Amino acid sequence: MANTLCVVKLLNLDHVAIAVEDLDEAVAGYRRRYRVEPVYRETVASQGVEEAMIPVGGSFIQLLQPLGPETPVGKFVSKNGEGLHHVAYAVLSIEAALEHLRSSGARLIDTEPRVGGRGTRIAFVHPADLGGTLIELVELNRD
Ligand code: CMX
Ligand code: CO
Numbered sequence: 102m103a104n105t106l107c108v109v110k111l112l113n114l115d116h117v118a119i120a121v122e123d124l125d126e127a128v129a130g131y132r133r134r135y136r137v138e139p140v141y142r143e144t145v146a147s148q149g150v151e152e153a154m155i156p157v158g159g160s161f162i163q164l165l166q167p168l169g170p171e172t173p174v175g176k177f178v179s180k181n182g183e184g185l186h187h188v189a190y191a192v193l194s195i196e197a198a199l200e201h202l203r204s205s206g207a208r209l210i211d212t213e214p215r216v217g218g219r220g221t222r223i224a225f226v227h228p229a230d231l232g233g234t235l236i237e238l239v240e241l242n243r244d
Contacts, residue, residue: 109201111190115239116154116161120174120186124166128153131162139164143218150174152218163189163218187225189237195222198238202226214240 121127124142131137139153149172155162165186167175177186192198195214202209210225217223222240230236 109192109198112193112241113191114160115189115191115237116163117188118163118165118186118237119184120165120167120178120181121183122166122178124151124153124164127164127166128155131155131164137162141219144168145218147216148173148218154218187235187237189223189239191241192238193241195224195238195240199224207231 119127128139128142137155137157139155142151142153144151146168149168150165151168152166153164155164165174167173167178169175170179174186199209199212199214203212208227208230210227211223214222214224217237217239221242224238226236226238228235
């Protein structure tokens with residue numbers, strides 16, 4: 102039991118993701134208002150997004166522009182406009198976290214890990230599961 106608690110522990114707030122219509126404009130807005138700069142940008146075709154990661158303390162702001170209207174973020178923006186999309190917590194082992202969530206009856210979007218930005222292994226938990234919040238788990242890089 103102690104071991105299970107250890108591996109599913111939420112280690113860090115990895116990122117807060119904000120859905121935007123225009124990534125260039127959003128990056129420029131954060132630069133202008135807050136004097137912050139992305140450390141990288143990446144198109145993650147499998148997730149239907151282009152993302153920019155802006156470091157803030159030990160976490161990131163993840164700006165997400167949908168690649169099309171039928172992507173998850175595209176549908177979200179059509180329905181709600183721009184805004185907070187999900188929060189992502191770092192875990193040590195994504196398999197152990199998913200196993201724990203499965204056995205506690207959580208409503209998972211991903212039953213298996215998938216690949217996110219920076220080659221990370223991630224999994225999403227449905228917003229209807231807890232607090233109306235889409236939650237992403239990110240496995241910390243082991244290297
Ligand atoms: N936060 C909270 N609620 C959300 C949401 C979000 N981000 N996205 C959708 N919802 C809600 C909708 O409002 C809707 O609620 P109601 O049933 O009350 O109307 C419900 O979830 C279903 O929404 P939908 O528009 O019909 O969308 P889908 O069911 O097709 O998809 C979801 C919703 C969460 C399963 C889908 O967006 C998903 O699989 N997301 C995970 C993957 C993802 O978002 N990837 C992009 C991020 C990439 C990255 O971080 O690297
Ligand atoms: Co994310």
